[in-house]
Amino acid sequence: MDYLNAFWVGGVICVIGQILIDKTKITSARILVLFVVIGCILGGFDLYDKLISYAGAGAAVPLPGFGNLLANGVKEEIDSEGAIGILTGGLKAGAAGITAAVIFSLLNALIFDPKEK
Amino acid sequence: MQNNKSKYQKMVEKSSPNTNLFLNCLNAFWSGGLICVIGQFITNSLLNFGCDLEISRTLTSIILIFIGILLTGFGIYDEIGKIAGAGSVVPITGFANSVAAPALEFKKEGFIFGVGAKMFIIAGPVIVYSTLTSVLVGIIYYLSK
Numbered sequence: 001m002d003y004l005n006a007f008w009v010g011g012v013i014c015v016i017g018q019i020l021i022d023k024t025k026i027t028s029a030r031i032l033v034l035f036v037v038i039g040c041i042l043g044g045f046d047l048y049d050k051l052i053s054y055a056g057a058g059a060a061v062p063l064p065g066f067g068n069l070l071a072n073g074v075k076e077e078i079d080s081e082g083a084i085g086i087l088t089g090g091l092k093a094g095a096a097g098i099t100a101a102v103i104f105s106l107l108n109a110l111i112f113d114p115k116e117k
Numbered sequence: 118m119q120n121n122k123s124k125y126q127k128m129v130e131k132s133s134p135n136t137n138l139f140l141n142c143l144n145a146f147w148s149g150g151l152i153c154v155i156g157q158f159i160t161n162s163l164l165n166f167g168c169d170l171e172i173s174r175t176l177t178s179i180i181l182i183f184i185g186i187l188l189t190g191f192g193i194y195d196e197i198g199k200i201a202g203a204g205s206v207v208p209i210t211g212f213a214n215s216v217a218a219p220a221l222e223f224k225k226e227g228f229i230f231g232v233g234a235k236m237f238i239i240a241g242p243v244i245v246y247s248t249l250t251s252v253l254v255g256i257i258y259y260l261s262k
Binding site: 002003006007008009010011012013014015017018019020021022023027028029031032033035036037040041043044055056057058060061062063065066067070071073074075077078083085086087089090091094096097098100101102104105106108109111112113114115 | 124125126138141142144145146147148150151152153154156157158159160161174175177178179181183187189190191192202203207208209211212213215216217220221222224225232236239240243244246247248250251253254255256257258259262
């Protein structure tokens with residue numbers, strides 16, 4: 001059942017992105033920014049966690065899940081560390097994803113060469 | 118340097134104009150859904166290994182990022198993107214591709230201003246505005262406590 005929920009919720013989030021790309025002037029680079037920011041706002045209102053508890057990876061894997069991660073991180077950090085958490089919580093929560101993307105991309109660029117077209 | 122646009126942006130523009138909206142949405146739906154199912158499978162597997170839920174979700178993201186970047190290196194992710202459209206952009210693998218693709222493409226400009234700088238061409242704005250939003254969320258949360 002969790003696979004079915006992950007499939008259709010994740011699919012619907014991608015369809016929203018596809019409609020925005022096809023029907024507006026929003027490019028995919030802007031979709032990335034927009035979806036992460038929306039996820040962060042929804043996370044701020046505790047709404048996105050509800051979607052994750054229903055859809056699991058179907059909500060956690062799309063980019064709003066990353067924004068939600070930052071929002072949760074900020075709140076947890078404020079709870080444990082106080083006001084300084086406003087500045088430290090977000091990126092701390094996103095650190096794994098950002099660091100993984102940077103390091104793997106560096107290794108990738110070391111190993112592979114760009115495809116000639 | 119003949120083009121300023123990254124392969125990533127071009128790939129997306131190619132799939133943008135005057136195409137069949139319904140077909141695009143259908144492809145985005147099943148491909149994006151499938152990536153999430155793979156994510157769910159990884160998460161469930163990690164849970165079965167005894168990882169707690171939070172660690173499992175973090176590791177799932179890292180593994181998907183790794184897969185997305187490896188497929189970018191082999192030139193496969195671009196091919197997937199031609200069919201999947203937003204289905205390949207919106208999942209976390211799309212973020213990974215947006216870092217890896219320009220890093221690889223600008224390799225000939227060196228590892229400082231090529232790879233090092235260009236990998237943030239799309240990820241930079243994502244990090245800037247998500248950080249800003251998280252700080253605003255934090256301020257509101259702190260004041261409303």
